[in-house]
Amino acid sequence: MKRREALFSLVGIATAGATIGRSAGAVTLEGYPTDMAVDKAFLPASVVPGGGMRVLTNDTQRRTVAAVFDRLIPQDELGPSASQAGCVEFLDAQLAGPFGEGAALYRETPKMAGEDALMQTPQFIATPRERYETGLAALDAYAQRIDGAAFADLQPNRQDEILRGMEDGSVKLADDVNTKAFFELMLQNVREGYFADPIYGGNRDMAGWKLIGFPGARYDYRLYADRTGEKLDLEPVSLIPRD
Amino acid sequence: MATKQKADVVVVGLGWAGSLMAEELTRAGLNVIAIDRGPWMDTSTHTPPAVDPDELRWGIRKELLAKPKDNTLTFRNTVDQVAAPQRDYGIFELGGGVGGAGFHWAGMAWRFSPWDFEIRSKTIERYGLAKAEDGEMQLQDWGVTYDEMEPYYDRFERIAGISGKAGNINGQIDPVGNIFEGHRSREYPTPPLKTLRSMEVFNEATSRMGLHPFTIPAANLSQPWVNPLGVSMGACTYCGFCLAYGCGNYSKSSPQACVFPVLMRRPNFKVITESCVIKVNKAQDGKTVTGVTYVDNQGREHVQDADIVCVTAFQVDNVRLMLNSQIGQPYDPRTQQGTVGRNFSFQTISGVDMWIDGETMNPFIGAGAHGSQIDDYNGDNFDHSDLDFIGGAGMLTLARDGAPISKAGKLPEGSPRWGSGFKQAYKDNYQTFTTIFNQGCSMPVKGGYLDLDPTYRDKFGQPLLRLTYDYAQSDRNMAKFTMDRAVEIAQEMGAQNITTFNFADKPFTTAVIASDHVIGGAVMGADPTTSVVNPYLQSWDCHNLFVVGASAFPMNAGYNPTATVGALAIRAAQAIHQTYVNNPGPLVEA
Numbered sequence: 056m057k058r059r060e061a062l063f064s065l066v067g068i069a070t071a072g073a074t075i076g077r078s079a080g081a082v083t084l085e086g087y088p089t090d091m092a093v094d095k096a097f098l099p100a101s102v103v104p105g106g107g108m109r110v111l112t113n114d115t116q117r118r119t120v121a122a123v124f125d126r127l128i129p130q131d132e133l134g135p136s137a138s139q140a141g142c143v144e145f146l147d148a149q150l151a152g153p154f155g156e157g158a159a160l161y162r163e164t165p166k167m168a169g170e171d172a173l174m175q176t177p178q179f180i181a182t183p184r185e186r187y188e189t190g191l192a193a194l195d196a197y198a199q200r201i202d203g204a205a206f207a208d209l210q211p212n213r214q215d216e217i218l219r220g221m222e223d224g225s226v227k228l229a230d231d232v233n234t235k236a237f238f239e240l241m242l243q244n245v246r247e248g249y250f251a252d253p254i255y256g257g258n259r260d261m262a263g264w265k266l267i268g269f270p271g272a273r274y275d276y277r278l279y280a281d282r283t284g285e286k287l288d289l290e291p292v293s294l295i296p297r298d
Numbered sequence: 299m300a301t302k303q304k305a306d307v308v309v310v311g312l313g314w315a316g317s318l319m320a321e322e323l324t325r326a327g328l329n330v331i332a333i334d335r336g337p338w339m340d341t342s343t344h345t346p347p348a349v350d351p352d353e354l355r356w357g358i359r360k361e362l363l364a365k366p367k368d369n370t371l372t373f374r375n376t377v378d379q380v381a382a383p384q385r386d387y388g389i390f391e392l393g394g395g396v397g398g399a400g401f402h403w404a405g406m407a408w409r410f411s412p413w414d415f416e417i418r419s420k421t422i423e424r425y426g427l428a429k430a431e432d433g434e435m436q437l438q439d440w441g442v443t444y445d446e447m448e449p450y451y452d453r454f455e456r457i458a459g460i461s462g463k464a465g466n467i468n469g470q471i472d473p474v475g476n477i478f479e480g481h482r483s484r485e486y487p488t489p490p491l492k493t494l495r496s497m498e499v500f501n502e503a504t505s506r507m508g509l510h511p512f513t514i515p516a517a518n519l520s521q522p523w524v525n526p527l528g529v530s531m532g533a534c535t536y537c538g539f540c541l542a543y544g545c546g547n548y549s550k551s552s553p554q555a556c557v558f559p560v561l562m563r564r565p566n567f568k569v570i571t572e573s574c575v576i577k578v579n580k581a582q583d584g585k586t587v588t589g590v591t592y593v594d595n596q597g598r599e600h601v602q603d604a605d606i607v608c609v610t611a612f613q614v615d616n617v618r619l620m621l622n623s624q625i626g627q628p629y630d631p632r633t634q635q636g637t638v639g640r641n642f643s644f645q646t647i648s649g650v651d652m653w654i655d656g657e658t659m660n661p662f663i664g665a666g667a668h669g670s671q672i673d674d675y676n677g678d679n680f681d682h683s684d685l686d687f688i689g690g691a692g693m694l695t696l697a698r699d700g701a702p703i704s705k706a707g708k709l710p711e712g713s714p715r716w717g718s719g720f721k722q723a724y725k726d727n728y729q730t731f732t733t734i735f736n737q738g739c740s741m742p743v744k745g746g747y748l749d750l751d752p753t754y755r756d757k758f759g760q761p762l763l764r765l766t767y768d769y770a771q772s773d774r775n776m777a778k779f780t781m782d783r784a785v786e787i788a789q790e791m792g793a794q795n796i797t798t799f800n801f802a803d804k805p806f807t808t809a810v811i812a813s814d815h816v817i818g819g820a821v822m823g824a825d826p827t828t829s830v831v832n833p834y835l836q837s838w839d840c841h842n843l844f845v846v847g848a849s850a851f852p853m854n855a856g857y858n859p860t861a862t863v864g865a866l867a868i869r870a871a872q873a874i875h876q877t878y879v880n881n882p883g884p885l886v887e888a
Contacts, residue, residue, distance in 0.1 A: 080520035082571045084338060087562040091342045098348075099355060127716040133725060159365040161385045163754055170382040173374060174809040175541075178385055215717070242716060250702040266721060267728035269662055269702045272351035275535035275547065276663040283495040284658050296350060 084085035101295060102148045102256030104141060108153040110184060111143065116191045123194075124245045126214050135263045142248030145257030150184045151246065156184035177236040190237040193228035194221075225273060254294045264291040305331040307874075308590055308604035310575045310619070311611035313398025314860060315867040316844045317561060318457070319608050321527065322871035324564045328879070331602060332569040333592050335611075336364070339395035345544025347537075353701045356543045362402040364392040371614060372751040373709045373808040375768045377631060383762065384808045389644070391542075391814040394529035396571060397553040399612060400860070401666060404666030405517035406552050407460045408857035409451045412444035412480045412678040414739075417853055420678065421688055429688060436634070436641060436742045438852045441824035441833035442537070445482045449740075449867055450872075452483055454864035455515075458551035459523035459531050462486040462515030476512045478673040488521045491534065494697040495659045496732040497670040509672045516667035517551035517580050517860075523849050527560040538700050540666025550666065573600070576758055578607055578623040578843060587625070587840045593758055606874060609845045610855075612866065615655040616849040617748045617819035626830055626839050629747045631766065637830045638840075639748040641821045641880035642765060643854040645813035646691070646738035646773040648781035648800035652793035653710050653730045661731065662700030669696040675780050676850050676856040677739070687775040689739035692856045693784060695732055705731070716769050734787055736780040738802075740817065740854040741770045748819040754857070769802045771784040777802035784874035820849040822866075824886070832886040835870040841884050844870050 124137035124146075127287040137143075149155060162180050169281030170178045179186065198206035198217070206214065220226030221238040228234045250264070252272060258264065264271050271291035277288055306328040309316045320330045339345075345362075355361050369392060372381035384390065391818035393399040413420050418437040421430040424449075430437050464476030464485045490513035493501070501511040519533045525531070548555050561567055572595040573744040579588045579601065589603035609616050620626055620638050627636040671694040673679055682688055699705060706724060708731050709715075713723035769777075781800050788796045801812035823829030826838040835850055837843040846867050848859045873885055 075849075082338065083568055084562065084571060085565075086566040087559065088338060088340070088343075091340075093346055093348065094343045097344050098514060099352065115547045129718055130720065131718045131721065133718070133721045136457050154359060159360070159367055159387070161366040161370045163383065165753075167380060167382055169380070173379065173382050173807070174384075175805070176809045178382065178809075180385075218716075223410050246706045247358060247703050248355055250706060251358075252352055254352075255354055264702060266725055267702060268725075269728070273662075274347040274351065276537065277533075277535055279660070280492045280494065280536050280663050283493070283498055283660075285660075286658050287660060294349070 057235045062085050073109070099254055099294070101254050102144055104144060104256065104259070108147045111147045111150070111153060115205060117143065118205065119191050119195050121220065122207040122214060123241055124248070125217055126211060126241055128249050133174060134266050135259070137245050137249055139259070140249055140262045141253075141257040141259040142245050143258060145248035145251070146244055149247070155184035164209060177233050183240065186237060186240060190232050190240075193232045197226070197228050252294045254265055261291045261293060302600065302602050304589070304605070305329050306859050307331070307606045307608060308333065308602050310590060310607070310609045311335070311398060311615065312553065312569055313393060313610065313612070314400040314553055314864050316398070316456070316608070316865040317557040318864055319610060319846065319871040320567060321557050321561050323875055324401040324561065324567045326875035327566065327806060328875065329566045331604070333573050333575050333590065333602065334396045334569060334571050335574040336393065336395035336571065338395060338399060338571050341544060341546065341548060341556070345546055347546035350544055350546040351537055351539045353703050356402075356539070356612040357526070357701055358703055360387050360542055362394050362544065363387065364394045368757060369615070370811050371761060371808065372754050372762050372764045373420055374392055374764070374766050376745065377766055381751055381764045383445045383768070386809070388402040388810055389809065389814050389816060390614060390778055392615070392863065396569065400552045401554060402542050402717050403552075403860060404634040406667040406858040407455065407462070407478060407515045407517045407861045409459060410444070410857055410862050411478070413444060413678040414853070414855040415440045415444050415447065419458060424678065425682060425688075428621060429682070432772065435772060436667050436744050438641070438821075438823055440852055441822055441829070441839065444641045447478070447869070448483060450860060450865035450869040453860055453868050456487055456526050457515050457556050458864070459487045459519050459525055459556070460515050460517055460861075461491055461520040463490045463513060465512060473510065474512065476671075477510050478676065486515065487557065488519050488523050491516055491518065491520050491665060491668050492536070494664060494668065495657065496661070499654065499657070499732070500538050500670045500734070503787055504672050506735050507787065507790055509674045510833050511670045511672050511680045514669045514671050516578060516665060516666035518667050519549045519551070525556055527557065529556055529559045531555055533573040534665050536663050536665055536668070538662050538664045538698055540698065547681065556826050557745045575619065575795070576622065576760060578609065578619060578625060578841065579624065580623065585840060587843045588879070605843045606844070606878070609843070613646035613816050613819065613847050613849040614748070616765055616847050618750075620820055620830065620845065621750050621763070622760055625837065625843065628749055629746050631745050634744055637821075637826075639819050640828070640830070641742035641818040641852050642746045642748055642767050643740035643742045643817040643851070644767070644806065645815040645854055646740050646769060646777045646802050647812040648691070648738065648777040648784070648798070648802065649733065649734045649736045650781070650788045651708060651797045651799065652788045652791065653727050653795040654732065654791060654793045655730060657730045659732055661697070661705070661730055662730070664697035664700070665705045666698055668698055669694045675783055685775070685779065687772040687777055687779065689772070689778040690734035690856055691738035691776065693734055693780060693787070695734055698733065699733065704794070711797050731750065736777065736784055737813070737856055737858070738773060738777055738780060741772055742818060742853055743768070743770045768806045774802045785792050785801075788872045815848070815854060817848050817851045817859065820845045822850040823851040823852060826888045832884070834873040834885045836885050838888060842882060844874065846870050
């Protein structure tokens, strides 16, 4: 099977939760809607660890993502690495859903030459899923070309060097990859994975929240609000109900 | 194409403006049909506490907002450029469902100052004509005064239950509140929110400097409240999830929390959801409209006839609807003739991020509108004789900045953005961060306007709105001035690390979110050659058409716009049922 098919054979897969409203045609409401129970379609679907990849099915690309993520957020005395905290599973679930599809984006052509400069930020017709596909392939090809090995197999300090080059624009992976923007996309997504609610597959054991002291999905701080300037040491809570 | 039974009034968009008008008009006995692009959405069904505190879904992915895919604009700085579409979320934060942006807003509930409503007259009066006419700005009065607006602000505040402390009740000044505000007829419905740590530090520093801090008026309620419609609201729990979120607790004022429980039960009201109005239909005589055309989510077109049409969508959609319906003369920036699209303005933002060693801010405790502000450098509260600008900024500190994904970018200059160094820096600085945000005024410029894009279209095949805009030099100078004041305050607050920001020291762009307050394009005024609607927001061209929202503001003040939208909507609706229906015709002589 060609790589593109293997990686992106799941285009159009049903995405859980996450869309607002039902599309049963225009609805005329006369009187207050009597069904007050929470709309099931509005509940986020929990990402189950070890459930298998849906988009990042190619070993090389998954290893590359894990290697990048673990340099961006490494394991150290402050806590687990990004991949240990579930950020690869997080990214896979995000790429399989509306985010990966670019479901919210206006992607009409043409994309004009001056668009990025005018908007002062890079513009894309490609979806995030497509950007990961081309970006990861280009990163690995770069490592093979310059270092003769897969990115994931390079020494950490060499990986950092390449990542710094991507960040500051001195490394250009390929003509069809906005390398700086791809770095920023990965940095944003790994932060999301590390600091989002664990229901989305990352931030395992709320490691990200424990690192900075964020108490999570709490609903009521009225007991604490008057204790200004005091360290509260609140145990974080997630949207995932406790057993 | 199916034509429905005629309504007395059709309301286009059921956000704050639409729901407040529908409430007034149905109470007066009129039959009202609202048409909203989005689906039904409510607290218990969509944003209970079990799903609401979720930064990824609401704060980052912005799932409560209308998608750019369905609704966007094109943008350019000047007329000689080719505009590009806003492809991802940017400064246009329209609501995705009924309630509009009123469902996901933060809740800052300001009145504009008396000076704002008469900006041109009062600038000339105090500083002379040259200050008001610098060749670039296009200043004009609103056609209403603060005194005329006061009862409607009061009504909005009662319906929304706003928390705050008055600084001026009928001329009686109380320095605990905002001493610079216009006079109010009475105290706020509910007391101010609690004073959190970042506010304490800001209040102490600004007080030592001889400035006048006060707690921001908030639509996050400090206490339970029963509003004049009989709707109960709960006290805010300071959960911190407000801006871009729903409220699981009935304590953030919204159409859902404050108006729908009454409006939806009225037999003379109904709402058609998931249906987008694409045109206001003009009558043969050209002096009135007959109703609207809308498309349901199966792509079927419908006509809804009505005696009165109230266009109450988001600012940009109000303007686009006027242009696509060919009502009124489009504005031409070369000649400054025409009115529709005129006087776009925004919000001019500068300020400082700061880190104060040893502090424990507990930034996860707070609310969307929770903070302290000084108005010493806002509006015309200070002498501009020797300054190269007019207006100013509300300078505020916020107690709502604990969201851990977005805050990962808020570290002192020189901190690593990734690696172990990042983890250490974030751990060390999460609790010590605070900010001063200068929410500056925005003056319309002759070259800034809205028209229809020649290239890009929406899913209905209609042209996208095109924005042409860049900051007025006066606003750029104001932003620099207030940024310098913010640095002084940050130093007095004891910050070791200070990073300045100024969105107006570079060209404007819709893609970088300085603010989400977009203003103008269908502005109000006493002169039909420079305004689309009269002081009651009635179209000068078609007297049974009212265009209501921030589209009507001829400029933007150093405050959030929502309470002014609400007050204008209530005022327009009262003019309709008290005067217009008895004698249909222009409410004001041209």
